[in-house]
Ligand SMILES: NC(=O)C1=CN([C@@H]2O[C@H](COP(=O)(O)OP(=O)(O)OC[C@H]3O[C@@H](n4cnc5c(N)ncnc54)[C@H](O)[C@@H]3O)[C@@H](O)[C@H]2O)C=CC1
């Protein structure tokens with residue numbers, strides 16, 4: 629965390645993703661007073677203020693309460709608004725940028741498009757995090773072009789690492805795949821858990837009991853996959869007794885082309901990320 633010590637970090641947008649990243653920073657000992665969040669929602673600002681985080685209203689116009697304040701005073705600016713509103717949002721403060729590192733978490737929005745929105749400003753790193761950042765179990769893909777200094781790359785990596793694992797990609801296009809593999813992926817696992825709970829209830833379990841068993845199993849499986857040193861396919865094999873219950877379940881999944889279903893969903897995610905890039909470049 630030494631790279632972040634004393635650095636002023638401003639979030640433009642204080643919604644789900646910003647709050648997830650902020651909780652990681654606070655958990656790593658970053659002082660709330662070094663964090664500023666600009667968000668038009670009074671409720672969000674009140675919740676952040678109660679954690680002693682500085683807030684500004686981006687619709688404000690006074691000297692101490694306007695979007696430029698959050699940008700001007702920052703060493704690092706994290707852009708965490710929806711990609712579709714980014715151009716309008718950054719137009720309010722683009723002209724105060726001179727040295728700040730800008731980290732964009734917006735899905736699909738390319739560094740080229742963002743740089744244009746920022747009047748040609750180049751010091752941009754793109755990040756694709758995910759919401760488990762909220763409990764410091766996030767996974768973030770990072771991309772920086774060749775013009776970004778090693779110091780700023782390290783700063784970006786340290787900031788995102790406060791929330792979990794970070795992994796650099798060489799090509800910006802690879803962030804579409806990161807979005808499919810980890811950015812959007814918590815939702816796939818939640819959907820799997822939801823579906824298992826429903827099926828467990830139909831099979832006669834109490835809802836709370838089915839939820840507890842399904843969630844603990846998801847946690848245990850993920851932790852084993854990470855720590856055992858064995859490939860997921862091998863771990864699966866060890867659950868599957870010949871002609872037993874697991875084999876029956878896996879064969880049913882295979883008959884319904886489980887792998888193909890996942891591949892198709894991830895392709896839809898990738899394609900939507902590409903489309904957003906295209907829409908915002910036009
Ligand atoms: N939610 C997720 O799992 C992930 C989201 N992202 C990216 O993070 C970004 C934010 O997404 P979420 O946090 O999910 O959305 P969100 O809707 O929870 O947060 C967006 C926030 O922007 C605020 N906002 C709107 N206009 C503003 C302005 N002029 N100035 C400052 N703030 C303004 C809204 O009030 C809202 O609180 C998106 O670009 C998304 O692609 C990236 C990875 C994962």
Ligand SMILES: O=C(O)[C@@H]1CCC=N1
Pocket residue numbers: 735807811812
């Ligand atoms: O659904 C979305 O567009 C955002 C980006 C990745 C996760 N949530």
